[in-house]
């Protein structure tokens with residue numbers, strides 16, 4: 220079965236507008252995806268009809284909201300195929316998920332002169348929390364190098380795993396290049412030495428089926444807003460054995476069992492890590508995003524996006540003086556590039572005037588830009604609702620840039 | 626001519642453009658032909674950080690007037706800089722301090738000056754005004770300069 224792209228687009232109100240009198244082309248999906256009506260309606264519905272605080276009130280609406288919230292936990296559990304629903308921790312997003320894991324894990328397991336392994340293509344969100352943890356614990360941050368195609372150098376990685384390594388944290392998919400990393404191999408190699416692995420899945424969940432049981436990863440983080448869900452909600456998946464052992468991240472309501480001024484005992488999983496009133500509305504919105512993805516099926520999503528990838532690749536390579544950054548064998552429909560003689564900012568301005576939204580800059584991956592010795596790139600990142608006609612407009616835009624800058 | 630006169634001049638130039646491509650082609654031309662900044666000023670001390678495009682700005686004070694030269698690694702940014710300096714360079718500190726640069730809005734380039742834009746222009750204007758205030762203060766202490 221393939222889906223009807225026009226029908227699909229009708230579900231996304233924001234796509235149907237004109238920018239500068241031209242049809243809006245949204246190619247900044249790696250920053251955030253647009254939201255389908257079922258997600259938007261869910262938020263509305265919650266605030267119109269269901270709003271209450273959860274886990275607290277013993278009255279009808281509160282019980283209902285609590286149930287809906289906890290049901291979403293189960294939906295997420297089966298979405299990523301986790302063993303237990305209490306292994307799903309709701310956070311504000313990937314950033315908070317990584318900060319939680321980095322902070323709590325390192326407090327318990329990282330000590331002086333230990334090593335934490337990340338990669339050269341990480342988003343700042345998967346660099347800075349580990350840097351902070353290293354500073355606090357007196358540990359060392361080690362970086363897996365990438366090659367000129369923007370792929371991890373696996374031989375180097377294998378050599379870097381040693382008895383001092385406490386955890387490995389890498390992206391499933393690179394946000395600035397689209398590279399799909401061989402995370403199964405990464406996880407297996409680390410596990411041979413009993414080293415746990417955290418996967419930053421922010422750029423993966425909109426495009427690839429995630430099965431944390433099969434991957435056997437120890438932590439997996441993602442954001443709702445990058446997978447057709449609302450902003451302000453994300454997930455930390457952690458294996459029960461780790462979540463049980465590591466200390467709470469924030470203190471407050473919900474996460475306690477008993478509080479006296481002398482001592483507090485903490486609530487069980489997952490509540491131990493969900494201090495304070497949770498973001499109920501957006502969690503419920505996330506459930507609908509999962510419904511949306513499931514209704515399409517990852518096979519169809521991938522097939523469509525792969526077509527866009529190949530279609531774009533063929534045309535963009537023929538444009539004069541374009542340098543593609545990130546040419547991995549396995550990648551999502553992300554094009555990071557620059558004209559050799561035109562600043563990415565200038566390219567972005569012209570495309571913007573043509574109604575085409577792309578991102579320009581370093582994409583929160585400054586170390587990676589330094590590696591390629593460029594100030595940044597122009598990044599076009601696609602999602603399931605994008606079309607070949609939009610790619611054509613984008614290519615016309617690039618030709619226009621070429622023409623205007625001579 | 627006053628700052629306002631030059632602003633009007635720029636506005637009428639831009640009124641002739643039929644669509645956005647004319648406007649941006651003009652900015653690109655301006656960017657290419659901007660008066661070159663002395664290479665020795667292209668160093669961190671004169672750099673105004675934008676998140677993406679960088680701007681270098683140098684100021685000198687002579688006979689009560691401030692002269693600016695500037696550069697950027699992005700051409701459109703450079704074109705806008707050229708317009709800003711056409712209006713602001715060679716002016717007294719007071720003229721600069723009191724200018725509101727309303728012409729930028731009238732020629733439809735205001736979006737380039739929004740603080741969230743990563744091109745360094747907002748910070749450049751701030752820096753220009755700071756120079757004006759600094760030279761004014763200095764001048765008061767030492768009126769014969």
Ligand SMILES: Cc1ncc(COP(=O)(O)O)c(C=O)c1O
Nearest residue numbers: 312313314342344394419421442
């Ligand atoms: C690979 C990657 N990791 C982490 C993040 C941070 O996600 P969020 O801002 O939703 O917390 C992003 C967002 O751009 C990302 O692309």
